[in-house]
Amino acid sequence: MKIVFLDAASIGEDVSLEPIASLGKLVTYPFTAPEQVEERIGDCDVLIINKVQIRKQQIDWGRNLKLICIAATGTNNVDLEYAASRGIPVKNVAGYSTESVAQVTMAMLLGLSCHTAYYDNKVKSGEYTRGNLVSDVTRKWGELSGQRLGIIGLGTIGSRVAALAEGFGMEVCYYATSGKPHSDKYQSLSLEELLKTSDFISVHAPLNDRTNNLVTYEKLMLCKPTAKVINIGRGGIINEEDLVKALNDNLIEGIGIDVYSKEPIPESSPYLKIEDKTKAILLPHIGWTSRQARILLVSKIAENIKAAKIVI
Numbered sequence: 492m493k494i495v496f497l498d499a500a501s502i503g504e505d506v507s508l509e510p511i512a513s514l515g516k517l518v519t520y521p522f523t524a525p526e527q528v529e530e531r532i533g534d535c536d537v538l539i540i541n542k543v544q545i546r547k548q549q550i551d552w553g554r555n556l557k558l559i560c561i562a563a564t565g566t567n568n569v570d571l572e573y574a575a576s577r578g579i580p581v582k583n584v585a586g587y588s589t590e591s592v593a594q595v596t597m598a599m600l601l602g603l604s605c606h607t608a609y610y611d612n613k614v615k616s617g618e619y620t621r622g623n624l625v626s627d628v629t630r631k632w633g634e635l636s637g638q639r640l641g642i643i644g645l646g647t648i649g650s651r652v653a654a655l656a657e658g659f660g661m662e663v664c665y666y667a668t669s670g671k672p673h674s675d676k677y678q679s680l681s682l683e684e685l686l687k688t689s690d691f692i693s694v695h696a697p698l699n700d701r702t703n704n705l706v707t708y709e710k711l712m713l714c715k716p717t718a719k720v721i722n723i724g725r726g727g728i729i730n731e732e733d734l735v736k737a738l739n740d741n742l743i744e745g746i747g748i749d750v751y752s753k754e755p756i757p758e759s760s761p762y763l764k765i766e767d768k769t770k771a772i773l774l775p776h777i778g779w780t781s782r783q784a785r786i787l788l789v790s791k792i793a794e795n796i797k798a799a800k801i802v803i
Contacts (some may be wrong), residue, residue, distance in 0.1 A: 541561070
């Protein structure tokens with residue numbers, strides 16, 4: 492069985508692919524450009540991808556293709572309908588990064604709450620050294636305790652974030668992107684009410700027809716001027732141009748972003764046009780990448796391949 496991993500560098504060199512390699516002949520490529528896909532998947536039985544686009548044409552190139560494994564939870568990079576019509580199962584991996592993503596979310600909550608970037612710059616720039624005060628109080632910050640966290644998408648990760656936030660004494664509410672409230676523990680609100688009343692808004696939803704461009708400038712106008720907005724779900728859920736404009740217009744106080752509509756972000760990205768960069772935490776899509784999460788991801792990909800019981 493030939494297994495081809497088109498963007499294996501996404502796993503990182505510190506995590507072994509041996510659980511997958513033990514199942515057949517594993518061929519790995521650090522990265523794969525669109526024009527390289529045809530040559531690389533022509534004779535593979537199992538295809539593993541993270542962010543490489545696999546649509547109808549690419550599926551047709553896989554003459555021996557019997558299984559597509561996604562090294563992620565999201566499935567939007569694969570034409571699921573066409574793969575099904577060809578009888579090719581598509582297997583993603585769910586639940587491997589819950590703790591990792593939740594931890595990064597809390598890091599953003601804490602960083603934005605404490606204005607970490609602002610105060611870090613104060614010291615590194617030498618301004619603190621040149622001053623007379625032991626403690627810099629030029630930018631007020633508040634404790635998380637007693638503040639409201641509005642979660643957009645209360646799935647497995649959103650629920651874990653809610654539990655951690657409660658540990659800090661926060662009040663949690665949520666907006667069900669499916670349209671159907673499903674939690675007895677937390678209050679379900681409309682999107683508009685959540686935006687109006689929350690001190691922090693955190694996105695943990697998948698990107699689909701219901702969530703694409705869900706949060707726009709018009710919606711952000713509902714927010715408190717002290718609100719902080721975090722997106723660790725998918726880039727297209729919040730309109731990026733509108734979010735940066737809202738930040739620059741002081742409609743909101745801060746943002747924490749780990750996902751983007753195009754990754755890596757291009758030089759034209761609105762996020763590179765933020766006027767006060769200390770009001771933003773911008774991470775290069777690291778939420779899912781704790782070492783523990785990546786080890787578990789590899790293990791679960793191997794399990795998916797075993798479960799397929801591929802006959803050569």
